Amino acid sequence: MSLGVLLPAERAQASIRSSATPARLTVLAAAVLLLAGVATSLAVGESSLTLGQVLSTLVGQGDPFSRLVVVDFRGPRVGAAVLVGCSLALAGAVLQSVARNPLASPDLLGLNAGASVAAVAVVILAGGNGGVSGLAASVGLPVAALVGSLTSGLVLYLLAIRGRQLDPVRMVVVGVGLAAAGTALVSWLLTLGDVMVVGPALAWLSGSLHAATWPGQAGLLVVLAAATGPLVLLARRLDLLVLGDDTAGGLGLDVHRTRILFLLLATALTGAATAVAGAVVFLALCAPQLARGLSRASRPPLLASALTGGALLVWADLAARMLLSWTGFGPTELPVGVFTAVLGAPYLLFVVARQRAGSEGIPS
């Protein structure tokens, strides 16, 4: 039903079900914000372009200089921001529905940590002077991150599910434990590395789109495209999972298999996104809840979450890239992960505070 928001025919007459208007408006607003962010990010930088130059380049008619800036310099970075933002937000939306917990997200559940451990291991153990390059960077890093997040997803599943029942609180507690273990492992790996290798590894760990390339994000594009199909087909099942295991089972859902499938999709999206951008924290937590609040839905809507995530990361990356130069601190830039963390931490506190105020325990 997540795509139902785009099918007006479905609710031609006043239905007993709630109106899809807030959901449609959210999708529209997030899409506009995303496109505006992409256009602005492509235009703004060391050498500024006009919006007209950017648009004409995008339709294939720009001058060679604009094309160089848009396609070769800024394009990979903006493209990566969109793909990473969409993927992480989708993973978050799926996990929050499956875990019936608004605090569930790939970073809090330790999926990022798994990807980080594996990727840092590749950088430290296989990297030469100044980090990894060549085959290790283009294939080794993404594959390692994917394997790492799948491994922590598997451990999470084995530890969080007892007697085929999922306890939402237990899942988050296990996830926090996994994340802590991952952080410890990463620290240990960093002590093993050469100074020249540790620097780039640290930059990657704090979440940065600085080094994004077109070939580097091909893997993520493939994973995102592959995950979209099943997610669209199975979105309706998320509506049942948020009602609890027994209710969903009584309504004819194979809860166990459905949940494994969703966890697999979320884990793959996280791993692929982490391989491109490193540990971008909090985005997967905030974007789905923002989209859910605006859509007035009982769970994070998938399309709106993805667009919101993409828009947030594009704007956050623009701010991370330009903030210091705009405020006169010179041309240095912040890693976008630092920026999302600064914005996300107060949000997390806000969720916890609101949860305590509510009488219903954990709203999902």
Add this chain to the structure above:
Amino acid sequence: MKVTDLSLGYGERRIIHHVDLDIPAGALTVIVGPNGSGKSTLLRGMARLLRPATGAVHLNGTDIADLGHGALARQLALLPQAPATPAGLSVGDLVARGRFPHRSWYQRWSERDEEVVRRALSQVDLIDRADEPVTELSGGQRQRAWIAMVLAQDTEHLLLDEPTTFLDLAHAVDVMTLARSVAHDSGRTVICVLHDLTLAARFADHLVVVSQGRIAAAGAPKDVLTPEELDDVFGLSAHVIDVDGAPAVVPVRRA
């Protein structure tokens, strides 16, 4: 519905031992038993949320173990005890979830779906509150909204696990009146687990008493609920009197 030699448990722990049970069609069957007797476990087994260790449950002659997930959900609906209500879910949307087993992934919301959901909401008297969030309703209304969801599932069999928990007596009576009328008016088979003996005695057509994972007694409430049985199974000293043609359980007051 017919239960034969059914044993159930969680892992190594066996809770229900070789139970045989015939559930009358088109009537309200109430399952009672002391805390920890296994009555809810038995209901979960009847809904196939637990796989049997031995025995089987048959619906109209078919072993439910042989049915697909959708096929079972079109014949049997289950309302779990104290279900989770997500914030932001409207009453109408909750009841619409009951149509899930009737729709394939490619099927749009149909007029038939709409009609069944409207009928279910009218039946529980919430048709005017379809737009409101479920979390805003009072306890009794919320329970009725959930019952509307299983009614919208449009099944021949309806299983309710402690639907009166957390409700005051007036609302509990409302819910049981509704369960009884669903059975009698539309000829559905309703099976309800209750811990309240008085309610069970007043509303059940057929009463099943579970004790330590076995059936202690089954039959019409007036035959099953005797002072001896109450003392035996529940350790309760009570008089059983007849009011309006149905038994009422009145605890003995000790000086």
